[in-house]
Amino acid sequence: xxxxxxxxxxxxxxxxxxxxxxxxxxxxxxxxxxxxxxxxxxxxxxxxxxxxxxxxxxxxxxxxxxxxxxxxxxxxxxxxxxxxxxxxxxxxxxxxxxxxxxxxxxxxxxxxxxxxxxxxxxxxxxxxxxxxxxxxxxxxxxxxxxxxxxxxxxxxxxxxxxxxxxxx
Numbered sequence: 001x002x003x004x005x006x007x008x009x010x011x012x013x014x015x016x017x018x019x020x021x022x023x024x025x026x027x028x029x030x031x032x033x034x035x036x037x038x039x040x041x042x043x044x045x046x047x048x049x050x051x052x053x054x055x056x057x058x059x060x061x062x063x064x065x066x067x068x069x070x071x072x073x074x075x076x077x078x079x080x081x082x083x084x085x086x087x088x089x090x091x092x093x094x095x096x097x098x099x100x101x102x103x104x105x106x107x108x109x110x111x112x113x114x115x116x117x118x119x120x121x122x123x124x125x126x127x128x129x130x131x132x133x134x135x136x137x138x139x140x141x142x143x144x145x146x147x148x149x150x151x152x153x154x155x156x157x158x159x160x161x162x163x164x165x166x167x168x
Contacts, residue, residue, distance in 0.1 A: 023050035140167030
């Protein structure tokens with residue numbers, strides 16, 4: 001079952017965010033964390049074609065040439081000096097997608113993804129896909145509570161216009 005939350009809750013999800021949810025819904029039975037114990041790349045492979053159809057460039061492997069790099073810092077003559085990798089990037093819509101599995105909450109990988117998206121040049125939207133269940137933990141709920149707290153507290157001004165959390 002695919003479930004999702006969009007933050008901040010005071011803003012309507014973008015059309016592209018809803019289409020990303022739709023892409024995950026199309027493969028919901030294939031990636032359901034209740035019945036499958038896939039690694040994140042195995043989930044990404046199953047949704048990749050649908051993301052490409054939406055205009056995303058999607059990571060196709062672990063080699064440097066297969067990765068999607070998004071610049072963070074620019075140096076001499078405007079050359080990218082520091083970049084972070086994304087699982088998928090829609091350059092025209094300033095949107096990145098990160099797919100996580102077991103490490104999402106246990107190793108705080110979702111926080112690293114969040115930080116990196118905040119630093120990426122011209123990125124305004126982040127979709128973060130996490131398991132609904134990992135062992136006995138509801139990773140989706142835990143990530144949503146974190147972002148709910150972040151937005152409600154109003155202690156930080158975020159550079160992102162929207163964050164989509166998808167539970168699979």
